[in-house]
Amino acid sequence: MAEPLIPKLTTPATSAATAKASAPLIEINNLSLHYGASKALKDISLKLEEKVVTAFIGPSGCGKSTLLRCLNRMNDLIDNVRIEGTAKIGGHDIYDRDVDVIELRKRVGMVFQKSNPFPKSIYENVAYGLRLHGMKAKSNLDARIEECLRASALWDEVKDRLHSSALGLSGGQQQRLCIARAIAIKPEIILMDEPASALDPIATSRVEDLILDLKKDFTIVIVTHNMQQAARISDQTAFFYIGELVEFGATSKIFTNPTQKRTEDYVTGRFG
Amino acid sequence: MNTLTPPEYLPEPRTETRHFRAEKFDFWSFFFSGLTGLATLFILGILATILLNILVNGWSAISWHFVSTIPKKDFFDANTTGVLPMIVGTAFRVIVMTIFVIPVGVITAIYLTEYAANTSLITRIIRAAVNNLAGVPSIVFGLFGLGFFINFVGKNLDALLHNSSAVWGQPALIWASLTLAVMTLPVVIVATEESLKAIPPGLREASLALGATKLETILKIVLPQALPGIMTGGILAVSRAAGEVAPILFTGVAYYMASLPAHLSDQFMDLGYHIFVLSTQSPNIEQTRPILYATVLVLLMLTFALNIVAILIRARVRKKLRALG
Secondary structure, eight states, rough: OSOOOOOSOOOTTTOOOHHSSSOOOOEEEEEEEEEETEEEEEEEEEEOOOTTTTEEETTTSSSSHHHHHHHTGGGSSSTTTEEEEEEEEEEEEETTTOHHHHHHHHHHEEEEESOOOOBBBHHHHHHHHHTTTOOOHHHHHHHHHHHHHTTTTOOHHHGGGGTBBGGGOHHHHHHHHHHHHHHHEEEEEEEESTTTSSSOHHHHHHHHHHHHHTTOOOOEEEEEEEEEHHHHHHHEOOOEEEEEEEEEEHHHHHHHOOOOHHHHHHHTEEEE | OOOOOTTTTTTOOOOOOOOOSOSSSOHHHHHHHHHHHHHHHHHHHHHHHHHHHHHHHHTTTHHHHHHHOOOOSSOOTTTEEEEEEEHHHHHHHHHHHHHHHHHHHHHHHHHIIIIIIITHHHHHHHHHHHHHHHHHHHHHHHHHHHIIIIIIIIIHHHHHSSOOEEEEEEEEHHHHHHHHHHHHHHHHHHHHHHHHHHHHHHHHHHHHHOOOOOHIIIIIIHHHHHHHHHHHHHHHHHHHHOOOOHHHHHBOOHHHHSSSSOSSTTTTTHHHHHHHHHHHHOOOOHHHHHHHHHHHHHHHHHHHHHHHHHHHHHHHHHHHHHHHO
8 A cells, every 4th residue: 555545643743732732633624414315414613632532412313423423434334425524634634535444444443332342252352453454463462452451441351261252241341342442453533432321330430431541542532422421521522403513612611601502401401 | 116107198909809811712812823723733744744654664675785876777676776876966966056056145145235235226136036036946947057058058168178079068967056056046145145134233333443344344254143144045055956856857967877977067866856767767666666765765864964964064153153253
């Protein structure tokens, strides 16, 4: 392959401080998305900084998951989807014709609502993405897999049964395995689509701790229905309503002092 | 100790007893459940009668000599005849068919479920064609095999390779197997499609989201999961094909051969066809009857054995998938 189409997002010389000041990592401009005749997203514009956790909130069907899936082009899998506007990551429009979707998805990982480990061993689940992208040597794989399982706070629970089926894990463990699998290929951004919605409170709090931990290394965008969760883990919150971005700002502001009436009604539980 | 008295707002406990049992005997309910039971019993009865009849009458005529002998031209004599070439021929044609039908059927099913747009006209036409293929009478497949494989493909191969002397342009094991493969294609396609559809979309998404290509996803995630279902399709195809006679009638089966088939361009003897021959061509029906029964039993056992092998392999695959993957 020639030069990667999306250049490495963090340029070597920049320190964390200057990176914050530079152009935003994700920049969505006037993005609209149509499923056939219906418009699911209307003129969304949004700028997300590096190493920040952003929560997308809003009632069901408001388009927050759809927008999330725009960022790694998972919507490509659906027929009849038409997208207008631009979504830039690291300054490059990911809907440009010459963008390599494989390369994009390598850099923009995803964790799904329903934990979906492969019906393979715990080890093979994490190894899958690594092997896809060319890591073959067992010693490298072993080291990276341990690193990722530690990072996703799963190592101590599974280190003695790495080669047994991932389907034998509990729901919360499975979801943390999916996170380990996503971070194994070192993406810059992790998209999370209601990652804790199917988990019990204890498993949820573990996943939330994990997200706060991962913030050090990754830019995270999380869709959630759980208002408390958004308040606990995110730095910024975007509130969507029927395909529109109603309000976007610091999480503390959205939850305590929103400018829009609709946001206030939603976060205080008056509808949604 | 205080005694707990129920608060006043609670309703009084019910005093009268309620009857849930129906007062009347429900005739239609009884009649219908009886009817379904009888229908099932009827089917089981027929199956048991056929199998017992064959087993009882056929078993005594089966011997090691019978299954291991290549018979002389007069194979109606119960004392000297054997069915080795028919066993070999039937097994061969089924195995060769499987080798062709599984890849073609699986690849077609992958195209239909993974690549083709579900609602497009082409997909609908292909689906309709597959379904119609399943409804074509087997003798028509036989004629198709004769016309297409032997007279077209075979004759042209001979013209190209053998200076027009008849090597491929005549009935042969390969053409009979290919004809059977065309006939059983819908079985494999439908079974594979079902097993592909049963794989949760979340697994495909997870793979794609990790930067896998569609091909990598199909090869590494989808197909291993679909393997048991594909094998079910194979088992059904084998069961269907093993007993079929009509498709091989013009395409490869021989009335008599002095030796076993050794080459794909050879003709072969076949259990099903041999049963037809024994029951229609015998000069002495009474004398032939035991070997007719025995041949039928051998065909049943061969089909059963081929199925058992496939089922055992499938069970291993399933176990492996469940344990690890």
